[in-house]
Each structure stands twice: as structure tokens, then as C-alpha cells.
Amino acid sequence: MTQPTEIERLIEMMAKLPGLGPRSARRAVLHLVARREGQLGPLARQMQLVADTAQACERCGNIGTAALCPICADPARANGQICVVETVADLWAMERAGVFRGRYHVLGGTLSALDAVGPEELGIPTLLARIDDEAVREAILALPATVDGQTTAHYLADQLEARVTLTSLAQGVPIGGELDFLDDGTITAALEARKPL
């Protein structure tokens, strides 16, 4: 092959990233190799820094660079609300909206009989302990609207309903969404949850 094995190996590794395939990985690597000083070196060092320092928050499962993530370390976020999400990406999406001022709990997955994922694998006992430790009054379930996501939400509701107020994200028409492009399920949910003007 023409590419030296070191570069070929880097392309193979980049091609494993979500959103990149062999072609786009090759393009990205050529782009980087043409900018060795300005981009490739700094990117490699930043990656190594993150590889060395990133860790899951021991309390909520968010990704941070310390034992407690910035949210769990911030006393102002202990407002009695906890938002239960499936993934760290979901947590970041909630934070981008910037409205929720409580804390999170990242399950890291959903209950799945097929994949043998039970409550322990998802850290649900830890969540139950946090409800008491952090004097949580409201648990907001922000879980995906998939079968496994809803199974998990029901299970959590069973476990939590005696101890906290339970809420879940509203379902309906997205802001800026056109009815014509929405699936029937979303339209049905939005109609059933209609509100007086």
C-alpha cells in the first residue's frame, strides 16, 4: 500500500468514530497531516489530556475531570430536583437548554431483558440512595420514548412514587416543527395533551 502503515493505522482508528467512515476518516487524516504543527499535534495532546483526566462523576455518572462533576460539585444545584437521563449526551442536551437548575442521574442505558441489563447495571440503587441523601423532592424522568426507555421509566416510577413527586418531559410538537413532517404518534400525543390557550 502507498500510505505508510502509521498513517494507515490512524485512518483505521478514526474510521471507528461514529459519523466517520473509511472515506471521511482518510479525508480528515489527510487534512490533519497537512496541518501537522497547527492542528494534528495540538489535537493529539488534547486527546491524551482528556484520556488521562476524564472520569465518570462518582455521584451522577456525568463525564468530568474530577471525582465529582461540575454540577454535583456546585451546591447551588442541590435544589431538590433530580433529572434522570439515559446518557451523558442527554445530560449535555438538557444543559444546553439551560433551564434546569437541579442535578442529574445518568443511567448509562435502559433496562433490557434481552441484553440482561437490570437495575444494578443502571445504578438504580445509587439513585434511590441519592433521593434520601440529597433531600430530593422531584424526580424528572427524561428517558427516551422507546420500548426499553418507557419500561425503565415505569420501573423507576414504581420504585420512586412513594418517596418523591414524579414528572416526565412533555411530549408534543417540537418548536418550529411542521405538522406535515411529524409522525402520527407525536400528533396523537400532542392532541391528547392539548392545553387551553
Added chain:
Amino acid sequence: MTQPTEIERLIEMMAKLPGLGPRSARRAVLHLVARREGQLGPLARQMQLVADTAQACERCGNIGTAALCPICADPARANGQICVVETVADLWAMERAGVFRGRYHVLGGTLSALDAVGPEELGIPTLLARIDDEAVREAILALPATVDGQTTAHYLADQLEARVTLTSLAQGVPIGGELDFLDDGTITAALEARKPL
């Protein structure tokens, strides 16, 4: 912001890669952070290795890890043919086809009055020197079918026609291509260059 600055910075750097934007960079970084030992660390080290060792071949401009790229270092490839390409990506594409057994010359761009790119910037004097040094008999111009690409091809033809046989890649219908999806220019070129069966 929720993301620690180190991770935020890595996402920003990844988002500058071609084919990735802020969203897909975030997704890729989350994917990597969840696989710190298995993927992020090795990828960082491989990137650093490439940053430290990759260099342009001093003869042809291909990317390699030594002063001469594997093709220029291989005496069997000095077969009197030289293929002139615009970019290293084009060179790799030619190599993937696996048919051409000569050497390459990477211009690194095309002549462009607007961008003040002249023959020196493209290493054309080096190419002319190589024609003599390496006893080249045939120069295959594999330049893009853009205005600048064709201007460059004409300029090279002027410079080289007294010394070597000049050829260019055939234009026509791609293998597996359907006429219905081809532009008019390609169909016209393929018709004019039709061959007896």
C-alpha cells in the same frame, strides 16, 4: 457550561475536521470518552506518532514517514512514467486502483491567478528536473476537470511536450454509471471519445 473545559476544547478541535461539525464532534468525543482505555488513549498516541513522523516526500510530495515516500524509495516504480496529480488524496485514489506502476508528482494545488499560485508554488520546476533525472518518457496528467485544473494541464503540456509523451486520463461514463444521472458535459465527452466495439 457543564462539560469541563478540557473536553469542551477537544470537541471544538474535532469540530474543525472536514466531515465533522459541532454535533458530530460532540458525539465522537462522548464515544471516545466512554472508551478511554480502548480507543481514546491509543488514538491520541497514534495521532502524536503521526504528528511526529509524517513528512512530505522531498521528491514527489506524497506523505510518508521518511525523506522519500515508499513509492519514490522503490526502484521498481522508476518505469519511465510519472503521473501528475493535484493532491495526496488523488495519489492515494490512483494507488487504490492499483494499476499504475510508475511514480507520481503531487502539485499540491493548481495554477490560480486569483490566489496568486504560480508554477514555483506548485513545484513545477522540480517536476521538470525530475523528467530528466529519472529518465521519464511519459507524463500522465491526472488533474481535476475544473477551470484551474485544465489551465494547469495546458501550462504543463506547454512545458513538457518537447521532452515527454503527454497523456491524460480518459473522460467518459463511470463504470456502473447510469446515463440518466450523468451531467451533459460527461455524456458529450463520452460520445465524442466513443470507441469501436
